[in-house]
Amino acid sequence: xxxxxxxxxxxxxxxxxxxxxxxxxxxxxxxxxxxxxxxxxxxxxxxxxxxxxxxxxxxxxxxxxxxxxxxxxxxxxxxxxxxxxxxxxxxxxxxxxxxxxxxxxxxxxxxxxxxxxxxxxxxxxxxxxxxxxxxxxxxxxxxxxxxxxxxxx
Numbered sequence: 266x267x268x269x270x271x272x273x274x275x276x277x278x279x280x281x282x283x284x285x286x287x288x289x290x291x292x293x294x295x296x297x298x299x300x301x302x303x304x305x306x307x308x309x310x311x312x313x314x315x316x317x318x319x320x321x322x323x324x325x326x327x328x329x330x331x332x333x334x335x336x337x338x339x340x341x342x343x344x345x346x347x348x349x350x351x352x353x354x355x356x357x358x359x360x361x362x363x364x365x366x367x368x369x370x371x372x373x374x375x376x377x378x379x380x381x382x383x384x385x386x387x388x389x390x391x392x393x394x395x396x397x398x399x400x401x402x403x404x405x406x407x408x409x410x411x412x413x414x415x416x417x418x
Contacts, residue, residue, distance in 0.1 A: 274324070277323055279388060279391065280323035280324070281323040281324045281327040281328035282327075282392055283392050284311055284323050285335070287365075288302055288303075289335055290362055293361055293365070299332070303329060303332060303333075306328065306332075330377075331372060331373065335368045335369055338372060338375070338376070342375070343356045343368070345375070346412065349411040363401065366392055367405065367408060369392075370388075370405070370409045370412070374409065374416045375416045378417070382417055385409070386406060386410060390406060
């Protein structure tokens with residue numbers, strides 16, 4: 266059975282992943298500069314209480330790595346994800362939340378070898394649940410699995 270420390274860390278990373286997808290979405294929608302975006306999330310979102318809902322304390326360093334990593338490697342990530350889409354599809358054709366889920370998941374598969382492949386995919390399936398129904402989970406699962414096979418040879 267995992268220790269309380271491991272469980273707390275796991276929950277904090279899960280919260281960081283969800284917050285990272287939200288931050289990346291906001292960045293795409295509003296063009297918020299990265300430093301301002303990170304500051305806003307640190308001050309007002311990570312571990313906050315919004316409309317009487319208390320959000321889990323997020324691993325701020327992990328959040329920062331995901332958001333800055335996706336931002337820095339967006340072209341590489343988009344090319345990798347686009348290569349795994351069906352013919353005639355591009356990452357731009359996907360809706361904005363889906364793009365951010367796939368970008369964050371692909372970044373983690375590329376850059377965070379310390380996180381097991383299965384954990385990355387399962388975590389982003391949980392994030393997908395926050396935005397979509399069952400059908401989209403299958404899409405995310407298949408696409409991130411394909412990215413993992415290439416990124417983690």
